[in-house]
Amino acid sequence: MKKLFSIFLCCLTSLLCAQNKTIALLEPRIGEGSTEISGMEKAMVRGELRKAIVNISGYEAVTRQDIDQMMKEHDFQRTGLVNSEQIKKLGILSGADFICVATLTKSNTEFYLEAYLINLETGAMSNPASQYGELLNGKLANLFPACQALAKELLSGNVPTATNSLKYDMPTNNNTNYYSETTLGLNLKMIYVEGGNFMMGCGPEQGNNCYQNEQPSHSVSLNSFYISALEITQSQWEKVMGISINEQKEQSGYSRLYGVGSNYPMYYVSWNDAMEFCKQLSKKTGKNYTLPTEAQWEYAARGGRYFNNKRYAGAKAIDDVAWASQNSQASAHQCGAKNANELGIYDMSGNITEWCLDWYDDYDTDNITDPVNNERGTFKVLRGGCWDSKNTQCRVSSREFDKPQTRHYNYGFRIVCLP
Numbered sequence: 001m002k003k004l005f006s007i008f009l010c011c012l013t014s015l016l017c018a019q020n021k022t023i024a025l026l027e028p029r030i031g032e033g034s035t036e037i038s039g040m041e042k043a044m045v046r047g048e049l050r051k052a053i054v055n056i057s058g059y060e061a062v063t064r065q066d067i068d069q070m071m072k073e074h075d076f077q078r079t080g081l082v083n084s085e086q087i088k089k090l091g092i093l094s095g096a097d098f099i100c101v102a103t104l105t106k107s108n109t110e111f112y113l114e115a116y117l118i119n120l121e122t123g124a125m126s127n128p129a130s131q132y133g134e135l136l137n138g139k140l141a142n143l144f145p146a147c148q149a150l151a152k153e154l155l156s157g158n159v160p161t162a163t164n165s166l167k168y169d170m171p172t173n174n175n176t177n178y179y180s181e182t183t184l185g186l187n188l189k190m191i192y193v194e195g196g197n198f199m200m201g202c203g204p205e206q207g208n209n210c211y212q213n214e215q216p217s218h219s220v221s222l223n224s225f226y227i228s229a230l231e232i233t234q235s236q237w238e239k240v241m242g243i244s245i246n247e248q249k250e251q252s253g254y255s256r257l258y259g260v261g262s263n264y265p266m267y268y269v270s271w272n273d274a275m276e277f278c279k280q281l282s283k284k285t286g287k288n289y290t291l292p293t294e295a296q297w298e299y300a301a302r303g304g305r306y307f308n309n310k311r312y313a314g315a316k317a318i319d320d321v322a323w324a325s326q327n328s329q330a331s332a333h334q335c336g337a338k339n340a341n342e343l344g345i346y347d348m349s350g351n352i353t354e355w356c357l358d359w360y361d362d363y364d365t366d367n368i369t370d371p372v373n374n375e376r377g378t379f380k381v382l383r384g385g386c387w388d389s390k391n392t393q394c395r396v397s398s399r400e401f402d403k404p405q406t407r408h409y410n411y412g413f414r415i416v417c418l419p
Contacts, residue, residue, distance in 0.1 A: 053155070186236050190228055200217065211398070240277055251268075254407075267412045292356055338350075381400070383399065
């Protein structure tokens with residue numbers, strides 16, 4: 001009887017192991033613009049990521065020197081674009097279901113990890129993920145926690161199949177809720193916001209803090225769109241526009257900087273500047289990037305279809321999601337350091353005030369389907385509040401405005417992509 005039980009247990013264990021998905025980990029690539037990275041550092045990233053993956057139920061991770069060589073032979077550096085026969089060979093060589101393509105980038109004070117999966121049966125790319133970490137004396141600090149977070153994001157939900165492949169299409173289900181814009185090495189994560197109806201303007205959740213320009217609360221209907229998970233960073237700005245934060249400051253006529261780093265939000269940006277960024281990015285990618293309309297901005301800040309009567313973007317308490325005057329130490333902070341809202345979008349309350357597409361005016365309650373105010377005026381809309389704003393200015397319904405040519409130390413932006 002014991003022997004039969006042992007046989008049954010071995011069979012069950014084998015069956016469970018067979019159900020695991022195997023991921024082949026390649027040697028990490030070096031990101032564009034990175035400082036020098038040693039072979040030891042690449043090995044550390046590979047090892048820690050492997051350890052993080054195997055700690056997630058249902059997955060196994062393997063490393064293959066032979067597949068590394070094959071990838072180099074086929075110039076598989078960034079796109080993952082190889083033909084079906086090469087994909088099959090890669091699958092046979094690795095004995096894996098998926099390849100994980102990772103990239104390591106180092107700056108002076110931080111490192112950046114990004115990764116995506118390749119389905120070895122179909123060749124589909126999917127599940128882009130990214131994480132930041134700190135450098136201490138030039139060394140990778142807190143590497144394993146960063147790899148843990150990366151693996152969790154990379155393997156969130158089901159391992160993708162061909163029907164969930166990474167491509168620029170509006171998703172038909174919740175399995176594809178973002179994509180990453182990798183042109184110029186931007187690593188720009190775009191969150192899918194499913195369209196729907198919502199009450200725009202000051203609602204009961206705002207208590208007694210509403211201002212006249214937030215009223216009346218009115219029903220708005222929006223189609224689906226993508227919006228950037230983070231405010232446009234200084235690194236992304238420089239890659240598209242070729243101008244550093246310091247050069248932008250000098251053009252603005254100011255003398256101080258309020259937070260500098262690749263993952264800090266870009267500021268000293270006018271509405272005109274932000275639209276030029278969108279124009280240049282659209283030209284380079286062939287996609288339709290622009291600023292969010294005021295309605296799109298508020299709908300995304302409220303969490304879209306998942307709105308739960310919160311005053312700020314993702315929370316009822318401002319400290320959970322926003323850098324404002326009470327907690328910022330008079331400076332902007334790295335993007336994504338606070339909690340995200342229900343859609344996985346960060347810093348829509350606080351940090352940097354964000355430009356919207358619309359000209360500023362009172363609400364037009366007759367225009368309720370994908371509304372945008374194109375009637376030329378004097379001012380453009382700003383939303384979200386910033387690091388030196390009062391709490392009331394960081395609410396999801398709060399509205400501000402300024403001239404489109406104004407560059408201010410608190411003005412930045414995020415972008416949307418339309419089909």
